Amino acid sequence: MTTPAHPTEPQASRPASRPLGVAAIGYAFMGKAHSNAWRNVASFFDVPAIERKVLVGRDATAVAEAAAKYGWAESATDWRTVITRDDIDIVDICAPGWMHAEIAIAALEAGKHVLVEKPLANTLAEAELMTAAAAKARARGVQSMIGFNYRRVPALALAKELIGEGRLGTVRHVRAAYLQDWLSDAEAPMSWRLRKETAGSGALGDIASHAIDQVLFLLGDQVTEVAGRLHTFVSQRPGGNGIEDVTVDDAAWATLSLTSGAIASVEVSRVATGRKNSLQIEVYGDKGTILFDLENLNELGFLDATAPVREQGFRRILVNEPVHPYLNAWWPQGHIIGWEHTFTHQIRDFLTAIKDGTPPSPSFEEGLNVQYILNAVEESAAAKSALVQLPSPTQSATTSAGRTNLQGA
Numbered sequence: 013m014t015t016p017a018h019p020t021e022p023q024a025s026r027p028a029s030r031p032l033g034v035a036a037i038g039y040a041f042m043g044k045a046h047s048n049a050w051r052n053v054a055s056f057f058d059v060p061a062i063e064r065k066v067l068v069g070r071d072a073t074a075v076a077e078a079a080a081k082y083g084w085a086e087s088a089t090d091w092r093t094v095i096t097r098d099d100i101d102i103v104d105i106c107a108p109g110w111m112h113a114e115i116a117i118a119a120l121e122a123g124k125h126v127l128v129e130k131p132l133a134n135t136l137a138e139a140e141l142m143t144a145a146a147a148k149a150r151a152r153g154v155q156s157m158i159g160f161n162y163r164r165v166p167a168l169a170l171a172k173e174l175i176g177e178g179r180l181g182t183v184r185h186v187r188a189a190y191l192q193d194w195l196s197d198a199e200a201p202m203s204w205r206l207r208k209e210t211a212g213s214g215a216l217g218d219i220a221s222h223a224i225d226q227v228l229f230l231l232g233d234q235v236t237e238v239a240g241r242l243h244t245f246v247s248q249r250p251g252g253n254g255i256e257d258v259t260v261d262d263a264a265w266a267t268l269s270l271t272s273g274a275i276a277s278v279e280v281s282r283v284a285t286g287r288k289n290s291l292q293i294e295v296y297g298d299k300g301t302i303l304f305d306l307e308n309l310n311e312l313g314f315l316d317a318t319a320p321v322r323e324q325g326f327r328r329i330l331v332n333e334p335v336h337p338y339l340n341a342w343w344p345q346g347h348i349i350g351w352e353h354t355f356t357h358q359i360r361d362f363l364t365a366i367k368d369g370t371p372p373s374p375s376f377e378e379g380l381n382v383q384y385i386l387n388a389v390e391e392s393a394a395a396k397s398a399l400v401q402l403p404s405p406t407q408s409a410t411t412s413a414g415r416t417n418l419q420g421a
């Protein structure tokens with residue numbers, strides 16, 4: 013039996029013969045989605061060997077049941093002792109935003125690779141500390157990544173390829189709408205997601221973070237200027253001890269100016285009655301257009317405006333061919349995949365980066381960059397939608413004085 017690496021050693025020095033030990037913190041929504049991905053990834057992709065060691069939660073009985081059901085070797089209730097264990101190499105943070113910074117920084121300092129759910133943190137200050145810790149750890153061969161899983165939808169990865177190949181020409185504008193309705197009912201109860209101190213913000217941090225990341229991912233661009241608006245339609249909701257104030261937004265709107273000259277509109281809501289988990293993205297260029305709708309995630313709409321006008325029209329690309337991103341690992345063509353596959357792709361990419369010793373993307377720097385934009389939306393909303401400038405990428409820095417430079421990510 014090989015001796016495991018000391019927790020303070022960089023993981024790069026871990027003996028290659030030992031499988032990577034994984035701990036996940038949180039066993040509810042994301043804990044379950046990530047557990048499914050950790051369980052399946054090696055059945056489909058060529059990745060380094062892993063062992064699902066520990067699942068962590070607060071309630072000993074409930075987390076033990078979840079660990080048994082999801083296939084983790086054991087469960088625990090104290091994340092602090094788990095992340096310093098010699099047999100843990102990867103910490104997967106599926107806990108709410110208010111815990112991200114503390115766990116991620118401690119895990120990185122203990123030499124563990126870290127995958128953290130979005131948004132990076134609840135505050136800019138926390139996000140900056142996390143990014144600094146990630147940069148320091150990276151220099152020791154310890155990797156970190158944020159879970160913007162929609163980058164791993166094959167149709168969106170294909171959209172990025174087409175945009176990068178110039179198939180849309182010059183992109184003029186983007187529409188990104190992420191709409192849900194789980195708060196439409198005014199009697200829907202309070203939860204950590206509705207309190208500023210636990211969630212940071214409402215629909216903004218929760219789902220605009222995904223939409224903004226997609227705009228940056230697809231266009232490979234930077235935001236220079238932001239105008240925003242936030243609104244809370246239901247300001248009080250039933251809590252465990254009576255009526256409580258809702259201290260975050262139900263919906264948010266923003267326009268983003270990009271360095272290329274393109275403009276993106278972002279619209280997000282958790283009270284869009286009838287919309288369950290609708291992420292729609294439209295990218296308009298002078299040579300073509302791309303349409304995507306998460307409710308039909310195996311499809312990409314593509315209009316090639318360089319074709320003769322008499323033949324033009326949106327074609328529906330069924331993104332299910334082995335030549336499409338991620339898909340040669342799955343089923344024969346046309347045997348569609350689902351939302352949960354994005355998490356398997358995410359873990360595949362994270363493990364591949366660890367194996368290759370290359371920094372994975374989206375990095376904490378990229379998560380921080382989204383955080384600066386979210387912060388600018390809040391700032392603008394507080395000033396009656398006034399335009400808020402973000403420093404140019406050349407002035408980039410990982411401090412609150414500026415945004416971070418994606419190029420280095």
Ligand SMILES: NC(=O)c1ccc[n+]([C@@H]2O[C@H](COP(=O)([O-])OP(=O)(O)OC[C@H]3O[C@@H](n4cnc5c(N)ncnc54)[C@H](O)[C@@H]3O)[C@@H](O)[C@H]2O)c1
Nearest residue numbers: 038039040041042043068069070106107108109129130131
């Ligand atoms: N990528 C996506 O599509 C997506 C979707 C939903 C949520 N998220 C993100 O995932 C994160 C978690 O959200 P969720 O929906 O899974 O929340 P959730 O409320 O369903 O689960 C939170 C989990 O954290 C655990 N937890 C809380 N405090 C803890 C502590 N002190 N020690 C150990 N565990 C603790 C809880 O036991 C629970 O298992 C958030 O950052 C959220 O924004 C991402």
